[in-house]
Amino acid sequence: MRAGYLCLSGETPPAIPVKLPARVKLRLTFLILCEAATCWRLSGISLSALDHDSLAFCSPHFYCYANSAEDKSLAVNRVAVKTAIQVQITPTQGEISVGESKFFLCEVVGDAKDIDWFSPSGEKILLSRPNISVSRSDESTSILTIYHANVDNAGIYKCLAKNADKEAQATVQVKIFRKSQKITFQSAPSPQEFNEGDNADIVCDVVSSPPPTIIWKHKGSKLQSAKDVRYKIMDNGHLLIHGIKKVDEGMYNCEARVMARGEIDFRTIKVIVNVLPTIRARKSEVNATADVGESALLACDADGFPEPTVTWAHNNVVLETGDKYSLNEDGSELVIKEVKKVDEGDYTCIAKNKAGEKTEEVSLNVFVLPNITYFNNETASEFDEEVTLTCEASGDPTPTISWRFGNRVFTEGEQVKMLEVWKSALIDVVTKQKAGGGLELLYAPHRVGNLVRKIRSLDGAAI
Structure with a gap:
């Protein structure tokens, strides 16, 4: 009789093996001798039809068939092969928030009589343990479920599979963290506004456990101090921009990452840069004449971002449209109606926006036409030595x-002696004028006009 050898191995045994297809690569080593073997079968299936997976996931019984050409008889030898045990847990790691639930599947390859789970303390988990259950769905799988997790459930869990003297195990680390330990944006307001030239502190307060790594992006690019010294990511995660400019305005991404668990989240923050107003008076000084029904126009032009509002004030009182004043739509022009002397003074043009305010003074000069307030008419004869x-x-x-x-x-000179007093004048006639018969008073000159008043002499001529 011939001897048939079956080698289930990835190694070369000290015997000539039965040749198997190249696609069959077996993990375990067995050398089985069957006298007068002509073929081998595994549970009724020809070995040549098997692949690796088919052989690995069953509890194989090999049969050796001997078919004698002389007597056509069939000899059968049943050989039970014990395979090694392998254990795998899915998922391979677990992170659970407090109050959440999660299950882990323990899969066993090979014959396993017992599949048990053990807690982080090393204690075997019984079916009746509070908030943790173990269930065996079939001969090769066992499920560990953690319900409404709390921080005490954290640790390394072990799945142990045993069969006689063979055993295998796998572990999974379970992390329990409070909800606040996940990436949480406590404060990332949008928009955030700054004045041009400020050292802008863009707020993005993020917490997690472990602490997150903060990355800032603008226009799709990562901001780095090495490339622009104006940018600095602070220890608290805020972005500091030294001397922020109008061109820095736009959308910024505050991105938080926890590398240990591959967690990522971000917030988009709109940054607005306000520009302090600039202001310019069209005329710094305006002249007007009082009591003639004249109006005066005072004007200033302002610019800034956001667009500033313009108001006017006089003697610390804000002026509004009414009987005395009128303002145009944007407030840049102030009209003072029916100008009087009391309207004279400095008027303040005020431009204001979120960045602050600027002021410009415009002076209104009000002139009053000359007016003779007193004049005495004297009568004198030619014999009078003098008249005043x-x-x-x-x-x-x-x-x-x-x-x-x-x-x-x-x-002042030969004929008269003039004495000037504020708003008055005296003239002493020391030499009478006989020819012509009179004197004439001329009130002149004045910046805004002349006034002439005549008096009459004794003989009735106009003076």
Whole structure:
């Protein structure tokens, strides 16, 4: 009789093996001798039809068939082969938030009489353990379920498979963390506004356990201090931009990562850069005449971001449209109606936005036409040695007073002696003028006009 050898091995045994297809690569080593063997079968299936998976996931019984050509008889020898045990847990690691539930599947390859789970303390988990259950769905799988997890459930769990003197195990580390330990954005307001030139601290407060790594991005690019010294990621995760500019305005991504568990989250923050207003008066000084129904226009132009509002103030009082004042739509033009002397002074143009305010002064000068407020009419004869004529006048600026006789203007000197007092003038006639028969007063000059008033002499001629 011939001897048939079956070698189930990845190694070369000390005997000539039965040749198997190249696609059969077996993990375990067995050398089986069957006298007068002509073929081998595994549970009724020809070995040549088997692949690795078919052989690995069964509890094989090999049969040796001997078929004698002389007597056509069949000899059968049943050989039970014990395979090694392998254990695998899915998922391979577990992270659970407090209050959540999760299960782990323990799969066993090979014959296993017992499949048991053990807690992090090394204690075998019984079916009745609170908030943790173990169930055996079939001969090769066991499920560990953790319900409503709490921090005490964290640790390394072990699945142990045994069969006689053979055993195998696998472990899984379970991490339990509070909800606040997941990436949580406590404060990442949007938009965040800054004034141009400020050292802008863009707030992004993130917590997790372990602490997250913070990455800032702008326009799709990662911000790095090495490339632009104006940028700095602070220890608290905030982004600091030194001397922020209008061109820095836009959308920024605050991205938090926990590398240990591959967790990532982000917030998009809109950054607005406000620009302090600039302001310019069209005329720094405006002149007007009082009491003639005249209006005065004061104007200033402002710019900034956001667009500033413009108001006007006089003597610390904000002016509004009404009987006395009118403002155009954007407030840049102030009209003062029916100008009077009391309207004179400095007017403040105020431009204001979120970045702050700027002011510009515009002066209104109000002139008053000259007016003779007092004049005495004297009567004198040709025998009088002297006569005194008095004239008082008002106006702004203060008017000057001069006297004229005929076409002749009197000046301090030979014929008259002039004494000027504020808003008044006295003239002493020391030499009478007999020819022409009179004197004429001329009130002149004045910046805004002249006023002439005549008096009459004794003979009735206009003076």
